[in-house]
Amino acid sequence: MDTTISPEAPRARAYFEKLSTVSFAEAHRLKKKYGSPLLALSRSRARASYQSLTRALPNVRIFYAIKSNPHPDILKTLKEEGASFEVASYGELKQIMQFGVLARDILNTQPFLSEYDFTQCYKAGQRWFIFDNADQLTRLTCGTNDIDLLLRLSFPNRNCQVDLSYKFGATIKEAPELIKSAVATGARVHGVSFHVGSQSYTTKNYLKALVAVRRLFDQLQHEGILLDTVDIGGGFPVPYTCPLPSIEHFALPIRRKLYELFPGMNICAEPGRFICGLAQTLITSVNGKNIRRGVPWYYLDDGVYNSFSGKVYDHCVYSILTEGTGTYAKSVLAGPTCDSFDIVSEDIMLPHLEIGDILLVPAMGAYSNVSSTTYNGFSQAKIIAID
Numbered sequence: 057m058d059t060t061i062s063p064e065a066p067r068a069r070a071y072f073e074k075l076s077t078v079s080f081a082e083a084h085r086l087k088k089k090y091g092s093p094l095l096a097l098s099r100s101r102a103r104a105s106y107q108s109l110t111r112a113l114p115n116v117r118i119f120y121a122i123k124s125n126p127h128p129d130i131l132k133t134l135k136e137e138g139a140s141f142e143v144a145s146y147g148e149l150k151q152i153m154q155f156g157v158l159a160r161d162i163l164n165t166q167p168f169l170s171e172y173d174f175t176q177c178y179k180a181g182q183r184w185f186i187f188d189n190a191d192q193l194t195r196l197t198c199g200t201n202d203i204d205l206l207l208r209l210s211f212p213n214r215n216c217q218v219d220l221s222y223k224f225g226a227t228i229k230e231a232p233e234l235i236k237s238a239v240a241t242g243a244r245v246h247g248v249s250f251h252v253g254s255q256s257y258t259t260k261n262y263l264k265a266l267v268a269v270r271r272l273f274d275q276l277q278h279e280g281i282l283l284d285t286v287d288i289g290g291g292f293p294v295p296y297t298c299p300l301p302s303i304e305h306f307a308l309p310i311r312r313k314l315y316e317l318f319p320g321m322n323i324c325a326e327p328g329r330f331i332c333g334l335a336q337t338l339i340t341s342v343n344g345k346n347i348r349r350g351v352p353w354y355y356l357d358d359g360v361y362n363s364f365s366g367k368v369y370d371h372c373v374y375s376i377l378t379e380g381t382g383t384y385a386k387s388v389l390a391g392p393t394c395d396s397f398d399i400v401s402e403d404i405m406l407p408h409l410e411i412g413d414i415l416l417v418p419a420m421g422a423y424s425n426v427s428s429t430t431y432n433g434f435s436q437a438k439i440i441a442i443d
């Protein structure tokens with residue numbers, strides 16, 4: 057499968073143009089002022105996505121996963137909206153506490169938090185932690201039982217972009233013993249968390265997980281252990297290559313299942329991508345061109361070592377918009393570094409481009425600039441807040 061697409065059909069183009077945080081005219085203005093490449097960040101987009109998720113999942117406490125994009129403007133905007141935050145290290149905790157967020161409103165979801173990180177987070181006032189194994193439970197509880205715990209469960213999912221149950225999470229079979237061991241420490245054991253996989257294309261895995269968790273809670277209740285919290289993780293998708301149903305539509309079966317199986321319980325979610333994914337558009341320019349073996353090659357000022365790093369780490373397929381129309385031909389889009397691996401797309405249908413032309417890549421807000429490097433001395437795209 058190709059790694060980027062360039063929508064040719066007018067309706068598809070119009071759809072992705074609407075997703076972009078900037079028009080081509082605005083992109084030209086920004087390029088003139090700040091240079092290229094740029095990431096045009098829209099705070100109002102992040103705000104709108106947060107608000108639509110809270111409407112789609114009422115009574116679910118939202119912990120924004122800051123790993124997806126910790127840009128200060130996004131963090132400040134979400135704090136203003138009343139969001140809570142999810143972190144996985146002491147470094148991330150410090151990042152978000154700078155904005156006056158209280159440690160008690162921050163969930164730490166790292167099941168292998170180092171002793172150093174745990175001690176620092178704890179000293180800073182953080183209390184909510186996650187474990188998925190007995191050693192970590194011992195690390196978290198050997199010096200204290202003034203701590204709130206969730207057990208991370210694993211629910212593998214092929215129908216997503218990144219399976220987050222491969223590396224972390226206890227199986228549902230291991231869960232009763234781990235929870236009983238946690239309760240025995242005297243810590244406040246609240247329930248479980250899971251992540252169905254990032255950019256989940258269906259809700260099936262959420263529903264399957266919720267049914268399994270209900271059975272687990274019932275089994276433990278018979279043994280006198282009452283749990284009160286379910287954390288449904290992230291995974292809510294954004295449209296990269298084709299339109300998706302609205303979040304209201306996507307979340308409805310989850311909302312119904314939560315209402316049916318967990319009335320009155322504390323429900324949390326840890327969305328990242330859904331909140332920041334559409335909040336940034338990449339503005340990149342053609343820096344050079346050539347015909348190689350009969351195929352047009354265009355060399356961009358941004359590549360897989362930079363904003364397109366999501367192609368590698370996030371397995372992401374982006375849609376690229378060009379200004380030109382005309383006849384489309386199979387082309388190659390390459391990044392600026394010396395590495396032949398730095399190819400944005402080998403097989404993309406593009407109109408003829410000239411040096412200096414701008415390309416827009418909407419939906420580059422999540423897992424993009426966070427993994428960008430300065431390899432080969434190429435700067436990362438500047439992030440410019442446009443609204």
Ligand SMILES: Cc1ncc(COP(=O)(O)O)c(C=O)c1O
Nearest residue numbers: 121165254290291326327328329
């Ligand atoms: C523990 C945890 N929570 C939340 C998230 C955010 O997931 P998403 O961006 O799919 O919403 C991630 C992503 O890696 C994660 O690892």
